[in-house]
Amino acid sequence: MTILRNPPRRGFCADEFALRVQRMQSILRAEELDAVFVTSPSNIRYFTGFDSQFWESPTRPWFVVVPREGAIIAVIPEIGAPEMARTWVNDIRTWPAPCPEDDGVSLLADTLSAVPRRFGRVGAEMGREMALRMPVSDFLDLGTRMPEMKIVDGTPALWQARMIKTEAEIDHIRFICEVASDAYIGLPDLISIGDTERTAVKRLRADMCARGADSVPFMPAISGPGGVAQIVCGPQDRVLTQGDVLFIDTGATYDGYFCDFDRVYAVGSIDDAACRANEAVWQATELGIQAARPGATMESVWKVMATALQDAGSIGNNVGRLGHGLGMQLTEPPSFREGEETIIQPGMILTIEPGMEYAPGKMIVHEEDVVITEDGAHLLTIRAPREMPVIS
């Protein structure tokens, strides 16, 4: 019988959004920005709580302005006004869209020009790990419409805010991590040798949804003798065969927040080389969790894991890093990688994701999700067993 966990309350109260805006505004002041405007679904949801299936339609741009002081402003197509009015946002300005001649650009320019000006700089989603959801031509045009304001990259400021999760956000992510952990633990009861990768994903996904996940947009499953060649695409119709390693990763969501962690399973019994590599990666995960403390740089934690993997005979991997931030996106800054100087802080949620290719085409990757507190990293996931669970 499946034991269900209690999900946190859906949505967030107005106080939560006020807190997020307040934090953003203090960052804006420190970064000398008069405002930041956002266009992408996760940033708009972060500040307003607004979510919609209508994001599937890329025709009309939507904007939310967070000024350095005062209330946030939604600048949106008329079609969306009734729904935005249900959020905590009071200042909603609309234009009749779609309107290729001027799809909100002049209204956005007027709105930005009217925010209290001190620095003459406005941040936009120009940088990494987020995409601007408006035509670039319109974005360039926006600049010419407000010569008194300089548009600069607002991404570092936005990530500074979003990287530190609130208690309510942490509760959301903890829940989805636990749901996925429970389902991973139960997987060996759901599949057998002879099933396909597709069957594994179908059953695991259904079980996660039954346990409380809203959706599972990311669930690659790859199997191969002793390890796998890649970790992001699949499943295929490949049949699980004695001696395989089955790798499954999961980005499941609850109320807009992701988990992101994988598990590996032994199909029947795996050979010694695979066992040794698995032990090395499990140990590297331990080291990563211990090293991920407030004050440490991301690079230093990467170094601890990378050294352990290298000592264990890693010939590399194609993932490009050993973990990353997590939240409303499956992957967020910062990254555990060489040269990444971001300092770990309480409130960050990070994935610890060491992996090694121990022979050509044979990769083993582990992953856990942790929240950083004053006294170090705490697991949000139920720690993977040291030895691979067996599918028989």
Add this chain to the structure above:
Amino acid sequence: MTILRNPPRRGFCADEFALRVQRMQSILRAEELDAVFVTSPSNIRYFTGFDSQFWESPTRPWFVVVPREGAIIAVIPEIGAPEMARTWVNDIRTWPAPCPEDDGVSLLADTLSAVPRRFGRVGAEMGREMALRMPVSDFLDLGTRMPEMKIVDGTPALWQARMIKTEAEIDHIRFICEVASDAYIGLPDLISIGDTERTAVKRLRADMCARGADSVPFMPAISGPGGVAQIVCGPQDRVLTQGDVLFIDTGATYDGYFCDFDRVYAVGSIDDAACRANEAVWQATELGIQAARPGATMESVWKVMATALQDAGSIGNNVGRLGHGLGMQLTEPPSFREGEETIIQPGMILTIEPGMEYAPGKMIVHEEDVVITEDGAHLLTIRAPREMPVIS
């Protein structure tokens, strides 16, 4: 018992992709572009067939270059190479990502600089109804790295290609339209007065998936006495009540292609004003279907529908247009709206979507999907009945 339709074969053969590239290349020559490069999932899939759950991770940009002549080139993160190698694409160039210092920008610049140059112009996704999936800062940097090439808006060229569907694409969209039509017809057997909007969506969505839809990313449902105030957000927990109009729209997919059309239902019996508005909108749809012929402008078809709605007493609506293109996106160009001069051509797939607010907060909107052939518009959907089906 549910009768299932035969789905078209999944995926497309290399000849299909070669045809798409060939068409794109002749457009590039006409538009005086040496190449176009794309970054967004639907454009990348259009030319390569590559699809991945990994799009959920916005950390690494991906690029595909379509040169004016010769083979297309994938410029992608190392992590994606094994999967891209499964497509018809032969020229795959990778870099170790993520790499904030240079996330593919120099490799893309080198690739674009090396395509046979004649016009010195490269198209990018700078325009309407698609979004550039790379940091804008990197995009601006790209320009400075290839001073010999001018980056211009490639969106009109891309839409010129994608707007005219191939036979294989039309077969895909026809199938998903029929699946959704069948499910809509069956809905009154699945729900009753007293059920909520959420229940209606849950059952209709499950039925569509059982009939062969891969996913249903868009299914707003809204109910209200005699009509609805908006058509894009919901469902909520509102209980279906005698006298309501229940509006449901559906963007379901099969193998990457969307349907997009709505249906309205009478909950018990609706009043005369709602019946009259429904008749007017049904008739406007007839007029739209008849008018959507090769050679007509989008505006002229809009005009026919808009006039009929106005004559029937419309006080407007907040949708901003009366239909649009459809394909790999829920909404694509062109739009049925004032000023839209695009000429209707065989191979276009369009939604005919007249709607009217006949009293404040009481909107009725119909929608059908058609394919344009030499002799006019042919329905892909099973035409909505003239009178609203009843939920009892």
